[in-house]
Amino acid sequence: MSLIRVRGLSVSLGGRRVLDGVDLAIAPGEIVTIVGPNGSGKSTLLRAIIGAVPAAAGTIERQGGLRLGYVPQKLALDASMPLKVRHFLDLPRPVSPGERARALDEAGAGGLEERQLAALSGGQLQRVLLARALLGRPQLLLLDEATQGLDQPAAASFYRRIETLRNRTGAAILMVSHELHVVMSASDRVICLNGHVCCAGKPEQVASAPEYRALFGTGTGGALALYRHEHDHAHDHDRHGEQAP
Amino acid sequence: MSLLLAPFMLRAALAALGVALAAAPLGAFVVWRRMAYFGDAISHGAMLGVALALAASLPVFWGVLAVTLVLALAVAALAGRGVPVDTLLGVAAHGALALGLVAVSFVPGVRIDLMAYLFGDVLAVGGADLALIWAGAALLLGLAAWRWRALLLSAVDEDLAIASGLSPRRERLTLMLALALLVAFSLKVVGALLVSALLILPAAAARPLARGPGWMVAAAMAIGAASALGGLALAALADSPAAPSIVSLAALAFLLTHGLASLRHRGDCQRGQ
Numbered sequence: 093m094s095l096i097r098v099r100g101l102s103v104s105l106g107g108r109r110v111l112d113g114v115d116l117a118i119a120p121g122e123i124v125t126i127v128g129p130n131g132s133g134k135s136t137l138l139r140a141i142i143g144a145v146p147a148a149a150g151t152i153e154r155q156g157g158l159r160l161g162y163v164p165q166k167l168a169l170d171a172s173m174p175l176k177v178r179h180f181l182d183l184p185r186p187v188s189p190g191e192r193a194r195a196l197d198e199a200g201a202g203g204l205e206e207r208q209l210a211a212l213s214g215g216q217l218q219r220v221l222l223a224r225a226l227l228g229r230p231q232l233l234l235l236d237e238a239t240q241g242l243d244q245p246a247a248a249s250f251y252r253r254i255e256t257l258r259n260r261t262g263a264a265i266l267m268v269s270h271e272l273h274v275v276m277s278a279s280d281r282v283i284c285l286n287g288h289v290c291c292a293g294k295p296e297q298v299a300s301a302p303e304y305r306a307l308f309g310t311g312t313g314g315a316l317a318l319y320r321h322e323h324d325h326a327h328d329h330d331r332h333g334e335q336a337p
Numbered sequence: 338m339s340l341l342l343a344p345f346m347l348r349a350a351l352a353a354l355g356v357a358l359a360a361a362p363l364g365a366f367v368v369w370r371r372m373a374y375f376g377d378a379i380s381h382g383a384m385l386g387v388a389l390a391l392a393a394s395l396p397v398f399w400g401v402l403a404v405t406l407v408l409a410l411a412v413a414a415l416a417g418r419g420v421p422v423d424t425l426l427g428v429a430a431h432g433a434l435a436l437g438l439v440a441v442s443f444v445p446g447v448r449i450d451l452m453a454y455l456f457g458d459v460l461a462v463g464g465a466d467l468a469l470i471w472a473g474a475a476l477l478l479g480l481a482a483w484r485w486r487a488l489l490l491s492a493v494d495e496d497l498a499i500a501s502g503l504s505p506r507r508e509r510l511t512l513m514l515a516l517a518l519l520v521a522f523s524l525k526v527v528g529a530l531l532v533s534a535l536l537i538l539p540a541a542a543a544r545p546l547a548r549g550p551g552w553m554v555a556a557a558m559a560i561g562a563a564s565a566l567g568g569l570a571l572a573a574l575a576d577s578p579a580a581p582s583i584v585s586l587a588a589l590a591f592l593l594t595h596g597l598a599s600l601r602h603r604g605d606c607q608r609g610q
């Protein structure tokens with residue numbers, strides 16, 4: 093039984109088709125990673141799953157009463173609102189100090205309670221966002237580039253934490269990542285997205301798939317593959333607005 | 338001095354206090370969501386409501402409420418369609434105000450005191466007005482308290498709100514309708530031109546004092562209430578126009594809190610932080 097099942101999902105934003113016929117299912121306890129170049133619709137797919145963008149075609153089925161945790165790629169924070177981390181974690185439901193401290197520790201953000209959210213560093217904010225997502229005891233955790241802004245040891249320990257979490261709570265994790273080298277070792281399944289699903293499967297399978305190589309170069313799935321990415325993708329969904337730096 | 342304790346002065350004070358308290362939470366959300374022009378649009382649109390109410394010989398309150406509600410819904414609907422919101426609000430604000438003034442000039446046989454609706458006439462507030470204001474204020478404060486966390490999370494990030502099972506669209510609409518209501522019942526006190534000032538200034542002045550959203554609302558209430566009472570006292574003692582005096586004090590509070598905050602900040606830097 094899947095937690096969510098996406099069938100033939102198409103999404104249009106601003107008159108452009110961003111996702112086209114995407115199929116996807118997540119089972120309990122799975123760690124699934126979405127990779128793809130900038131502008132390939134990874135964030136849009138996660139936003140469609142939480143219900144923030146409407147589907148132009150296709151369906152998204154959720155298991156009844158599914159508890160979602162969502163860590164967005166960026167937060168539209170406005171410094172005009174004074175908001176401590178502690179207040180932020182109390183939205184939309186107040187939590188006990190014990191729960192709060194546990195979630196912050198689990199996300200590696202212990203001791204940030206009294207800091208202003210708008211004044212956190214990028215990496216600290218990511219950890220706080222993860223802590224907030226954990227408070228809802230999610231069965232499915234959606235992470236959109238949750239390791240951006242984390243230094244390398246922190247990113248590594250972040251993935252370890254995610255794995256521990258999965259092992260402890262049985263939560264499934266669907267994450268977007270550009271860190272191909274880590275992704276390959278930390279995921280059960282990889283989905284390569286470029287407007288549509290180019291290829292999907294076990295990390296080794298995906299890494300050797302021609303579609304994947306077309307997108308990320310012929311490296312062994314190392315981080316450098318991304319930097320060698322060129323506009324030689326065979327599909328007609330060439331929507332890379334910008335290349336990876 | 339005895340002027341300060343005259344019954345009409347007490348009524349004025351209670352009315353201004355009610356408006357200031359109700360405006361505080363809404364003003365905070367207007368500041369957080371960068372909707373400052375929205376207050377303008379709705380309050381200026383109120384003039385059209387005044388004209389229509391007079392033409393139809395309805396109570397002004399209902400005319401204003403009807404027009405501001407329609408305006409709030411129209412702006413909310415159009416804003417979701419890709420029209421730049423500040424352009425839209427500018428058109429709505431100026432268009433509705435101008436149309437209102439033109440319409441008022443055509444109302445036959447009635448010579449109305451336009452100034453009273455543009456700048457309010459807090460000193461002429463009667464018992465029924467007072468009841469209306471406090472009923473409205475209680476309603477708005479109750480609404481803000483009831484929806485507090487949902488409104489707050491929607492203002493922080495709409496996607497997070499959706500992921501938590503809330504509907505940010507609904508919260509935005511709630512806020513807009515609440516603003517329409519506030520404008521309708523406070524028109525008599527501060528007038529169309531100054532409603533949005535009383536909405537935004539106390540909240541903006543409260544920002545540097547507050548470490549949390551609840552505190553910001555509380556501080557906005559205190560600043561709004563102090564400006565209301567101080568402005569009325571000024572009006573009574575110096576014979577200045579009441580509503581502009583209130584707003585001037587709120588603007589002064591803004592300068593004070595922001596000035597103090599930047600002084601304190603500079604102090605931090607000099608101590609090597």
Ligand SMILES: Nc1ncnc2c1ncn2[C@@H]1O[C@H](COP(=O)(O)OP(=O)(O)OP(=O)(O)O)[C@@H](O)[C@H]1O
Pocket residue numbers: 105106110128129130131132133134135136137165331333
């Ligand atoms: N609100 C929007 N309106 C119009 N177009 C949008 C909107 N949001 C995203 N897009 C477009 O949709 C496409 C997919 O965007 P999306 O954010 O899903 O990409 P992504 O794969 O997450 O990219 P990145 O790796 O840079 O985060 C892009 O071409 C983008 O320009």
Ligand SMILES: [Mg+2]
Pocket residue numbers: 134135136165236
């Ligand atoms: Mg993205």
